[in-house]
Amino acid sequence: ETGVTQTPRHLVMGMTNKKSLKCEQHLGHNAMYWYKQSAKKPLELMFVYSLEERVENNSVPSRFSPECPNSSHLFLHLHTLQPEDSALYLCASSHGRHGNSPLHFGNGTRLTVT
Amino acid sequence: AQKVTQAQTEISVVEKEDVTLDCVYETRDTTYYLFWYKQPPSGELVFLIRRNSFDEQNEISGRYSWNFQKSTSSFNFTITASQVVDSAVYFCALTLNYGGSQGNLIFGKGTKLSVKP
Numbered sequence: 001e002t003g004v005t006q007t008p009r010h011l012v013m014g015m016t017n018k019k020s021l022k023c024e025q026h027l028g029h030n031a032m033y034w035y036k037q038s039a040k041k042p043l044e045l046m047f048v049y050s051l052e053e054r055v056e057n058n059s060v061p062s063r064f065s066p067e068c069p070n071s072s073h074l075f076l077h078l079h080t081l082q083p084e085d086s087a088l089y090l091c092a093s094s095h096g097r098h099g100n101s102p103l104h105f106g107n108g109t110r111l112t113v114t
Numbered sequence: 115a116q117k118v119t120q121a122q123t124e125i126s127v128v129e130k131e132d133v134t135l136d137c138v139y140e141t142r143d144t145t146y147y148l149f150w151y152k153q154p155p156s157g158e159l160v161f162l163i164r165r166n167s168f169d170e171q172n173e174i175s176g177r178y179s180w181n182f183q184k185s186t187s188s189f190n191f192t193i194t195a196s197q198v199v200d201s202a203v204y205f206c207a208l209t210l211n212y213g214g215s216q217g218n219l220i221f222g223k224g225t226k227l228s229v230k231p
Binding site for chain 1: 117146147149151156158159160164165209211212215217218219222225
């Protein structure tokens with residue numbers, strides 16, 4: 001398997017549920033990212049991990065909790081979400097955190113919070 | 115501050131037409147990188163091209179071509195003889211030549227292209 005793989009592709013959860021999104025990259029990259037894509041909004045960077053350390057958290061509510069156990073895997077743990085958190089969540093990876101490194105994205109997880 | 119503007123929200127063309135997607139950027143830095151990504155209905159963003167600010171040479175890749183003009187701060191994308199498979203949302207993005215958070219990609223809002231048979 002190659003590229004960036006995200007599971008599940010679709011997720012429906014109630015506001016009291018706890019769920020996790022998974023991302024796996026097979027590109028040998030050392031930086032991984034979570035982005036949120038809502039309707040009619042620019043892509044929003046949520047978290048950045050570089051060499052398995054969280055290096056950026058863009059004022060994301062604590063109901064979103066990332067985890068990066070190794071350079072190939074990234075999780076986004078979700079709990080007590082709100083309906084406005086419904087969006088497409090995209091994982092990406094890159095070779096280093098330098099500006100000229102292209103990001104490689106997964107297919108995303110379409111999250112619906114009911 | 116950096117900014118990317120894609121003024122065209124949606125474009126609809128008929129197959130075989132040529133179409134140009136506009137991208138205008140703002141930055142005070144002299145060294146930066148510009149990108150185009152394609153997001154088909156399947157969801158993933160696919161990297162198309164990266165350009166650095168010192169290379170204004172236009173690029174052609176098959177039916178795709180890019181016109182980078184620093185004088186107008188534009189990095190436009192043209193698809194020649196469009197096909198139905200080109201239907202997608204296209205994002206233009208800018209990043210500075212730094213590591214860390216200053217190197218984060220700044221995306222435009224995207225242009226949705228629909229190519230009808």
